[in-house]
Amino acid sequence: xxxxxxxxxxxxxxxxxxxxxxxxxxxxxxxxxxxxxxxxxxxxxxxxxxxxxxxxxxxxxxxxxxxxxxxxxxxxxxxxxxxxxxxxxxxxxxxxxxxxxxxxxxxxxxxxxxxxxxxxxxxxxxxxxxxxxxxxxxxxxxxxxxxxxxxxxxxxxxxxxxxxxxxxxxxxxxxxxxxxxxxxxxxxxxxxxxxxxxxxxxxxxxxxxxxxxxxxxxxxxxxxxxxxxxxxxxxxxxxxxxxxxxxxxxxxxxxxxxxxxxxxxxxxxxxxxxxxxxxxxxxxxxxxxxxxxxxxxxxxxxxxxxxxxxxxxxxxxxxxxxxxxxxxxxxxxxxxxxxxxxxxxxxxxxxxxxxxxxxxxxxxxxxx
Numbered sequence: 001x002x003x004x005x006x007x008x009x010x011x012x013x014x015x016x017x018x019x020x021x022x023x024x025x026x027x028x029x030x031x032x033x034x035x036x037x038x039x040x041x042x043x044x045x046x047x048x049x050x051x052x053x054x055x056x057x058x059x060x061x062x063x064x065x066x067x068x069x070x071x072x073x074x075x076x077x078x079x080x081x082x083x084x085x086x087x088x089x090x091x092x093x094x095x096x097x098x099x100x101x102x103x104x105x106x107x108x109x110x111x112x113x114x115x116x117x118x119x120x121x122x123x124x125x126x127x128x129x130x131x132x133x134x135x136x137x138x139x140x141x142x143x144x145x146x147x148x149x150x151x152x153x154x155x156x157x158x159x160x161x162x163x164x165x166x167x168x169x170x171x172x173x174x175x176x177x178x179x180x181x182x183x184x185x186x187x188x189x190x191x192x193x194x195x196x197x198x199x200x201x202x203x204x205x206x207x208x209x210x211x212x213x214x215x216x217x218x219x220x221x222x223x224x225x226x227x228x229x230x231x232x233x234x235x236x237x238x239x240x241x242x243x244x245x246x247x248x249x250x251x252x253x254x255x256x257x258x259x260x261x262x263x264x265x266x267x268x269x270x271x272x273x274x275x276x277x278x279x280x281x282x283x284x285x286x287x288x289x290x291x292x293x294x295x296x297x298x299x300x301x302x303x304x305x306x307x308x309x310x311x312x313x314x315x316x317x318x319x320x321x322x323x324x325x326x327x328x329x330x331x332x333x334x335x336x337x338x339x340x341x342x343x344x345x346x347x348x349x350x351x352x353x354x355x356x357x358x359x360x361x362x363x364x365x366x367x368x
Contacts, residue, residue: 004039004040004148004150005037005038005039005150005151006038006039006040006042006148006149006150006151006181007032007038007040007041007042007149007151007152007153007186008042008044008147008149008151008152008183009025009029009041009042009043009153010042010043010044010045010046010087010143011025011045011046012046012047012049012050013045013047013050013061013064013065013067013068014054014060014064015064015067015207016064016071016214016216017067017068017071017072017215018205018212018213018214018215019196019205019214019215019253019298019302020195020196020197020198020204020205020212021215022075022215022305023196023257024195026071026075026077028153028188029041029043029077029082029153030075030076030077032153033076033077033078033081034076034078034081038151040083040147041081041083042082042083042147042149042330042333043072043077043082043083043084043085044085044087044143044330045068045069045084045085045086045087045323046143047061047062047065047087047088048087048088048093048094049087049136049140052130052132052133052136053122053124053130053133055130065086065323066316066319069084069322069323070216070309070312070313070319071215071216071309072084073308073309073312073319073322074216074306074308074309074312075215075305075308076308079326083326083329084322084323084326085323085326085327085329085330086327087143089330090146090327090330090331091331091335092146092331092337092338093142093146093334094142095338096145096146096337096338097135097138097139097141099341099345100138100141100142100168100172101135101138103172103175104137104138104164104167104168104171106134108167109134109137109138109164110134112137112160112161112164114137114157114158114160114161115133115134115136115137118133119133136161138168140161140164140165141164141165141168141169144162144165144183145168145169145180145181145337146333146334146337146338147330147333147334147337148181148333148337149181149183150181150182150183151183151184152165152184152185153186153187153188154185154186155187155188155195156187156195159185162184165183166182166183169181169183172341172344176341176344176345177344179340179341179344196252196253196256197249197252198211198212198249199211199212199213199226199229199231199249200230200249201231201247201249210229211225211229212225213298213302215302215305215306215309216305216309217302217306218306219299222295222298222299222302226250226291226294226295226298230249230250230291230294231249232248232250232290232291233245233247233248233287236280236287239283239285239286240283240284241283242281242282242283243280243281243283243285244281245277245280245281250287250290250294251273251277251280251290253294253297253298254273254290254293254294254297255273257297257298257301258273258293258294260272262296262297262300263276265300266293266296267289267293267296276290276293339351
């Protein structure tokens with residue numbers, strides 16, 4: 001195998017992508033795509049994995065594939081530089097998942113911290129766990145290895161998934177010979193980009209909680225989310241009161257998004273965010289001023305994304321062609337990996353004529 005730098009990343013198409021996705025992964029993907037440091041960037045729309053907890057509502061997944069692709073294109077994912085593909089249209093992934101399931105035990109899967117957390121989050125502990133969801137880490141290992149990805153951008157909460165993939169790769173290579181590429185994690189460099197909370201201060205943005213700012217939201221919707229729902233400091237009752245910036249969602253968002261140039265443009269009383277924080281901590285800076293500044297930062301960030309999305313929405317046929325062409329390239333790539341895996345396992349019966357010789361020898365010995 002050639003030594004290439006190959007990235008695999010992606011999203012479950014369960015809804016429109018939001019600011020948390022942008023800060024945590026999308027912005028970084030565009031930077032990586034444009035860096036020139038990688039031979040391939042593969043972005044997988046993980047519709048199969050989305051079905052593991054939405055099997056009774058496949059329409060939700062189908063409808064959101066277009067939303068996810070539009071969000072990709074609107075933030076700057078370039079289909080001439082990155083391959084956008086659909087998981088369910090890559091049959092090699094299904095075969096690899098099945099082979100890898102034989103290399104990992106149910107006991108090991110049940111110890112995966114990410115799986116445990118998702119079980120609790122989705123209420124499966126009471127209802128019983130779908131087998132497909134339980135095998136989610138195996139499916140992810142198939143995705144990663146099928147593309148020969150050696151770099152996988154993930155949040156810290158997904159590190160146990162990648163560790164499980166590495167274990168599967170190690171065992172496969174030990175049993176069948178060096179065949180699969182060992183992946184490594186790439187986690188966000190900036191602490192504030194690792195997990196952006198919902199506007200209400202909850203640990204995660206969630207459609208069901210209504211605490212998201214979506215990339216496609218209008219300025220008026222964003223204003224309602226910030227002014228009406230955004231959590232600040234409950235002890236900061238008067239402008240003169242000393243305030244806390246830690247745990248204050250306004251400042252969490254500013255940490256992730258604002259630059260010194262934003263202050264020069266929208267709040268020249270401060271040279272940078274640290275000066276603003278110091279004023280808030282000693283008292284004399286109101287939440288209204290902070291939110292107004294954040295709204296300006298959000299609008300500067302999201303308005304070009306919103307405009308780009310509107311352009312693509314006018315040509316859905318072109319978007320469809322992008323997915324079709326990307327998926328066709330991915331089929332070729334992943335089929336080649338599957339062929340390599342089957343050869344290593346010596347189950348490529350119709351390509352390896354030496355197996356016929358072995359069968360002949362076995363029959364001869366049986367007659368002796």
